[in-house]
Amino acid sequence: MTVIPQIENALIAGQDIIFLGERGQAKSRIMRQLINLLDERVPVIKGCEINDNPFTPICRRCRDLIAQNGENTEIDWLERGQRFGEKLATPDVTMGDLIGDVDPIRVAEGRYLSDELTIHYGLIPRTNRGIFAINELPDLAEKIQVALFNVMEERDMQIKGFPVRLPLDVMIVASANPEDYTSRGRIITPLKDRFDAQIKTHYPKDRSIEIEIMEQEARHLPLNGLKSIVPLFIKEILAEMTLQARNSPDISQHSGVSCRATIRSYEAILGSALRRCLELGEKKVVPRITDIEATFPSIAGKLELEYGGKDRKEGEVVEELARRATKVIFDEQFKADELSSIINSFNNGIGAVVSQSIPSAEYLDGLKNIPGLKDAVKSLVNVECHAEAASAIEFILEGLHLSNKLNKESLNGKFVYK
Numbered sequence: 001m002t003v004i005p006q007i008e009n010a011l012i013a014g015q016d017i018i019f020l021g022e023r024g025q026a027k028s029r030i031m032r033q034l035i036n037l038l039d040e041r042v043p044v045i046k047g048c049e050i051n052d053n054p055f056t057p058i059c060r061r062c063r064d065l066i067a068q069n070g071e072n073t074e075i076d077w078l079e080r081g082q083r084f085g086e087k088l089a090t091p092d093v094t095m096g097d098l099i100g101d102v103d104p105i106r107v108a109e110g111r112y113l114s115d116e117l118t119i120h121y122g123l124i125p126r127t128n129r130g131i132f133a134i135n136e137l138p139d140l141a142e143k144i145q146v147a148l149f150n151v152m153e154e155r156d157m158q159i160k161g162f163p164v165r166l167p168l169d170v171m172i173v174a175s176a177n178p179e180d181y182t183s184r185g186r187i188i189t190p191l192k193d194r195f196d197a198q199i200k201t202h203y204p205k206d207r208s209i210e211i212e213i214m215e216q217e218a219r220h221l222p223l224n225g226l227k228s229i230v231p232l233f234i235k236e237i238l239a240e241m242t243l244q245a246r247n248s249p250d251i252s253q254h255s256g257v258s259c260r261a262t263i264r265s266y267e268a269i270l271g272s273a274l275r276r277c278l279e280l281g282e283k284k285v286v287p288r289i290t291d292i293e294a295t296f297p298s299i300a301g302k303l304e305l306e307y308g309g310k311d312r313k314e315g316e317v318v319e320e321l322a323r324r325a326t327k328v329i330f331d332e333q334f335k336a337d338e339l340s341s342i343i344n345s346f347n348n349g350i351g352a353v354v355s356q357s358i359p360s361a362e363y364l365d366g367l368k369n370i371p372g373l374k375d376a377v378k379s380l381v382n383v384e385c386h387a388e389a390a391s392a393i394e395f396i397l398e399g400l401h402l403s404n405k406l407n408k409e410s411l412n413g414k415f416v417y418k
């Protein structure tokens with residue numbers, strides 16, 4: 001972990017930060033969380049558009065107010081949550097959006113263009129005394145980047161050609177994909193130099209951290225009194241699919257594979273298990289291997305396939321990720337020869353049918369009829385829970401199939417191992 005110490009150093013040094021990283025590395029989340037380091041509330045002059053400090057107002061309106069009313073000037077309190085501004089940079093973001101513009105209504109009321117009171121402030125001045133975050137900075141038009149540079153460097157704004165001296169107190173943080181940053185080079189050099197700290201973010205290095213993020217971020221399904229139990233191997237397979245995707249030559253690594261792929265697939269597999277419970281009247285929501293295909297739509301949209309190489313369809317790529325991930329987790333759990341009694345049963349003619357929609361209780365025959373299966377299931381889950389046992393049986397059978405020990409055929413939405 002290098003990210004947190006680097007952020008701490010930059011903050012202590014009072015530096016503006018740019019975060020470089022592929023998508024889904026929590027760059028926006030980190031930027032938003034910086035407000036938790038601010039004072040809980042600060043006083044501002046009541047009605048000020050740019051949160052003027054009562055002791056050192058910078059806008060014309062407030063300077064006039066203080067001159068007139070002195071200590072009787074009304075104040076307000078600004079909570080830390082209100083001191084954060086954010087903008088996703090797109091090419092059509094205007095100067096008016098970010099910095100400010102001349103307000104035509106105020107001009108029509110008879111004010112001169114050069115009068116500071118005709119300004120309609122943009123997002124950055126409105127975040128004065130707070131933190132302003134720009135996501136995907138390279139997508140900002142160059143002209144706007146120049147204006148941004150002026151705000152950061154000179155604390156000056158130019159609005160419609162009129163220089164307005166406005167010594168804003170704003171921390172600017174930005175994010176960019178390193179690929180855009182280097183190859184497209186669309187952050188203008190002076191602005192690039194102006195960010196005092198460049199901090200590279202990264203994906204979780206361990207599967208266990210990927211799992212923690214998945215559990216923390218997933219939206220919880222309303223289970224209406226049903227209980228959900230997700231066996232560890234299911235969580236590991238989902239996380240491993242994302243890890244495999246991040247190393248796959250079929251997938252563009254420039255834009256990366258977001259942690260959102262893992263989070264959304266976790267939600268999708270729970271959804272699939274819940275649907276089974278509702279359809280079959282079961283009480284325990286336990287995802288199985290046959291539910292994994294329910295995660296494919298959640299994952300597919302988060303991958304960009306590499307073009308030019310092998311001509312493969314998205315669906316095939318995702319299916320292969322699932323197979324590879326299942327095999328990796330299975331191999332960590334079992335040596336195929338530990339399961340030789342199970343393999344022998346199949347060699348002697350036993351078969352097993354699995355599917356998303358088969359009731360858990362129907363899997364239990366296998367525990368009686370196949371020697372060694374019960375012990376293998378016990379090593380994974382609570383064998384007394386039918387739904388958990390069904391899930392573990394599917395995992396063991398699929399693992400043995402992927403190890404070339406069992407054949408598998410698909411038949412009318414069901415799978416037959418033999």
Ligand SMILES: [Zn+2]
Binds near residue numbers: 060
């Ligand atoms: Zn003011």
